[in-house]
Amino acid sequence: MYRSLLVLICLFTLTACAPENQTAEAKNARFEVMKTDAQWRKDLSPEAFRVLRQHGTERAFTSLLNHQKAEGIYYCAACNHRLFSSHHKYDSGTGWPSFYKPIATHAVGTQPDNTLFTTRTEVHCARCGGHLGHVFEDGPKPTGLRYCMNGAALKFVKEPAPR
Ligand SMILES: [Zn+2]
Numbered sequence: 001m002y003r004s005l006l007v008l009i010c011l012f013t014l015t016a017c018a019p020e021n022q023t024a025e026a027k028n029a030r031f032e033v034m035k036t037d038a039q040w041r042k043d044l045s046p047e048a049f050r051v052l053r054q055h056g057t058e059r060a061f062t063s064l065l066n067h068q069k070a071e072g073i074y075y076c077a078a079c080n081h082r083l084f085s086s087h088h089k090y091d092s093g094t095g096w097p098s099f100y101k102p103i104a105t106h107a108v109g110t111q112p113d114n115t116l117f118t119t120r121t122e123v124h125c126a127r128c129g130g131h132l133g134h135v136f137e138d139g140p141k142p143t144g145l146r147y148c149m150n151g152a153a154l155k156f157v158k159e160p161a162p163r
Contacts, residue, residue, distance in 0.1 A: 033079040033128035040078070048077050051150045052130035055122075060095025063151020072158040073103065074149075081127035083107050083154065084147070085161040092139075092146055097154065099147040100139045103162060108147075110135060123147060 035043070040053050050056035065074070074084040074097070084099045084107075092098035102108045106126055113122035113134065120134045132153045139146035 029129060031127060031129040033081075035128075044078060045152070047152045051152045052078050052125075052132075055131045056150075057133075058096070058150045058152045062095075063097060065097045065151035065154060065156055066091075066095065068097070068156055070156075070158050071161050072156055073161050074099075075155045075157060076125040076128060076130055076132075077153050077155045078130040079125060079128035080155070081107065081125050083125065083132070084149070085163070087161055087163045090140055092148065094146075094148060096133065097149045097151050098139070099149065100141075100143045100145055102147065108132065123149070125153075 037053060041049050044052060047056075047058065051058055068086075068089075070086065072086050073082055074086070074089075075081060076083055082103050085103045088099045088101050088103070090098055090100060108123050109126045109129075110121050110123055113120045120136070123132045123135050124130060125132060130153060131150075133147065133149040136146045136148060137144060
């Protein structure tokens with residue numbers, strides 16, 4: 001009993017400190033693939049750099065990937081990390097490539113985004129930290145999620161994809 005109380009106190013202390021720790025962690029986030037801005041600028045197209053490295057948003061209905069219906073895998077345009085399967089893509093009508101889940105649980109990372117006078121959930125590549133888009137809770141079954149992605153942040157390759 002005493003022991004579980006102690007665990008509870010420890011948990012509470014950890015939770016109480018969490019927001020501060022998270023901020024520090026986000027600032028010093030270390031990803032498997034890390035480059036300087038100058039290097040990214042060299043390696044990416046101007047539009048991909050603006051989206052992936054500067055949290056930009058491409059204009060709606062401009063990505064050719066909106067109409068991509070073939071079987072394949074969507075990779076991170078910056079680091080080639082596997083992000084989404086064509087089997088989880090759907091037409092959300094928003095003008096951005098949309099998926100109801102990532103290809104694997106840890107393929108992407110998320111964090112709160114408080115810009116635009118609202119709280120949205122930002123989605124980034126788990127390998128390089130590149131900004132991909134946002135996730136909303138108005139997606140189709142079975143997850144009810146809508147991963148609203150910038151086509152400029154993705155690279156599509158026709159190949160057998162997991163269901
Ligand atoms: Zn990446």
